[in-house]
Amino acid sequence: MDRIAITGGAQLKGEIPISGAKNSAIKLMAASLLTEEPLRLTNMPRLADTRFLGKLLQRLGTEVVESVGEDGPETLLRTKEIVSAIAPYDLVRQMRASFNVLGPLVARTGQAKVSLPGGCTIGARPVDLHLQALEALGARIDLHEGYVYAQAPRGLKGGRIEFPIVSVGATEHAMLAAVLAAGDTEIVNAAQEPEMIDLAECLNAMGAKVSGAGTSTIQIEGVGRLSGASHAVIADRIETGTYAVAAAMAGGEVRLTRTRPELIQSLIDKMVEAGVEVTANADGLTVKRNGRRLRAVEIDTAPYPGFATDLQAQFMALMTLAEGESVIRETIFENRFMHAPELGRLGADISVSGGEARVRGVEALEGAQVMATDLRASVSLVIAGLAARGETVVNRVYHLDRGFERLEEKLGACGAEIRRIKGGDEEE
Numbered sequence: 001m002d003r004i005a006i007t008g009g010a011q012l013k014g015e016i017p018i019s020g021a022k023n024s025a026i027k028l029m030a031a032s033l034l035t036e037e038p039l040r041l042t043n044m045p046r047l048a049d050t051r052f053l054g055k056l057l058q059r060l061g062t063e064v065v066e067s068v069g070e071d072g073p074e075t076l077l078r079t080k081e082i083v084s085a086i087a088p089y090d091l092v093r094q095m096r097a098s099f100n101v102l103g104p105l106v107a108r109t110g111q112a113k114v115s116l117p118g119g120c121t122i123g124a125r126p127v128d129l130h131l132q133a134l135e136a137l138g139a140r141i142d143l144h145e146g147y148v149y150a151q152a153p154r155g156l157k158g159g160r161i162e163f164p165i166v167s168v169g170a171t172e173h174a175m176l177a178a179v180l181a182a183g184d185t186e187i188v189n190a191a192q193e194p195e196m197i198d199l200a201e202c203l204n205a206m207g208a209k210v211s212g213a214g215t216s217t218i219q220i221e222g223v224g225r226l227s228g229a230s231h232a233v234i235a236d237r238i239e240t241g242t243y244a245v246a247a248a249m250a251g252g253e254v255r256l257t258r259t260r261p262e263l264i265q266s267l268i269d270k271m272v273e274a275g276v277e278v279t280a281n282a283d284g285l286t287v288k289r290n291g292r293r294l295r296a297v298e299i300d301t302a303p304y305p306g307f308a309t310d311l312q313a314q315f316m317a318l319m320t321l322a323e324g325e326s327v328i329r330e331t332i333f334e335n336r337f338m339h340a341p342e343l344g345r346l347g348a349d350i351s352v353s354g355g356e357a358r359v360r361g362v363e364a365l366e367g368a369q370v371m372a373t374d375l376r377a378s379v380s381l382v383i384a385g386l387a388a389r390g391e392t393v394v395n396r397v398y399h400l401d402r403g404f405e406r407l408e409e410k411l412g413a414c415g416a417e418i419r420r421i422k423g424g425d426e427e428e
């Protein structure tokens with residue numbers, strides 16, 4: 001198992017190109033199950049998660065061809081026919097979003113068997129809302145031995161799906177299933193993340209009729225068939241926010257390109273409140289901090305456009321060196337403070353009680369061995385390592401590889417002293 005070693009203290013200076021969004025790409029890839037024609041996705045991130053999903057799709061009958069086009073990495077997906085409507089445990093357990101093949105499989109073939117999903121262990125993460133959405137579209141759902149069996153032999157039918165809480169995955173799943181359902185569907189209390197708009201735009205380019213994505217109510221007029229399309233994956237707002245925080249933590253000036261500042265407005269507001277300079281540019285943003293110590297600020301995670309839970313760990317790392325006490329409330333996942341004790345190994349002063357963490361800023365962090373526990377927690381440790389004195393070694397980096405493309409290269413190009421140590425993690 002690889003490790004990442006960081007020698008802290010170097011300021012960051014330079015440019016970081018942001019990749020396509022992991023959390024959008026993997027849902028867009030699942031959309032290829034809905035048509036026998038080719039779906040071309042450009043601005044594709046090359047990540048462990050996109051590879052896992054590619055493997056699962058190949059098992060189901062999709063041809064997956066990766067190449068480098070004019071605008072960078074792209075993937076051509078073609079599902080001429082579904083050769084198997086079974087998504088096995090070994091391919092679904094690694095990643096939560098692989099569960100989103102269930103709806104498209106039922107929509108296209110009338111039945112499917114998909115293992116209950118895995119993903120980051122940041123909470124209980126049930127799939128009840130996904131299943132309720134499919135039931136509202138007329139699917140019959142049964143659970144046996146860790147698998148969900150869904151059947152709609154005469155096809156899915158449009159319906160009203162009202163979510164009791166906002167769910168990103170369930171909203172996307174409902175969209176993916178409803179586009180081929182007969183009649184109209186309304187999704188109420190839908191997630192409003194930018195990835196909803198990205199998915200709707202891709203589905204519409206394939207011939208679907210989706211409106212309202214990005215608001216709390218999405219309308220879908222079902223169509224009989226979908227065609228192929230070409231679609232550019234939206235910029236990764238979590239990668240954008242992560243490098244914005246990294247620049248603020250290490251100090252210096254970093255320009256983030258191929259992205260959009262409005263995707264992380266709630267983070268920018270908090271960074272500015274803390275004393276970081278953030279400027280919007282035509283193709284991204286510039287983040288600057290020169291010397292001055294930051295001020296502690298409070299955050300509450302919330303569904304978009306609120307402060308993203310996927311940026312909470314990184315922001316906590318930033319607050320470990322701020323002046324004063326920062327209160328961080330995690331409202332989306334019940335177990336998403338696993339980075340707090342690891343940051344503590346670097347000398348951070350953090351106490352956690354339920355969904356609230358109190359971070360009392362310290363003068364300096366000191367490098368240590370730390371353990372990556374989940375994807376965003378892992379990167380928060382890298383960020384802390386950039387500012388810690390001496391060497392920080394982050395163990396178990398497979399989590400990082402799920403969601404950050406060429407992390408060492410991107411940070412290294414801006415002057416960070418960061419390297420990957422291949423293999424040899426005794427903890428694994």
Ligand SMILES: CC(=O)N[C@H]1[C@@H](OP(=O)(O)OP(=O)(O)OC[C@H]2O[C@@H](n3ccc(=O)[nH]c3=O)[C@H](O)[C@@H]2O)O[C@H](CO)[C@@H](O)[C@@H]1O
Binds near residue numbers: 126165168332
């Ligand atoms: C692959 C992907 O896109 N992952 C993102 C997605 O995860 P994911 O789609 O899993 O997150 P959800 O928005 O569904 O989860 C929100 C809350 O709803 C709960 N819930 C969800 C579904 C369900 O059927 N029942 C239920 O109770 C969850 O346990 C959680 O407490 O959105 C999260 C919230 O922005 C992000 O942190 C993840 O990075």
Ligand SMILES: C=C(OP(=O)(O)O)C(=O)O
Binds near residue numbers: 023097118120310403
């Ligand atoms: C939690 C995440 O991923 P997943 O939903 O796949 O576990 C994430 O991207 O931060």
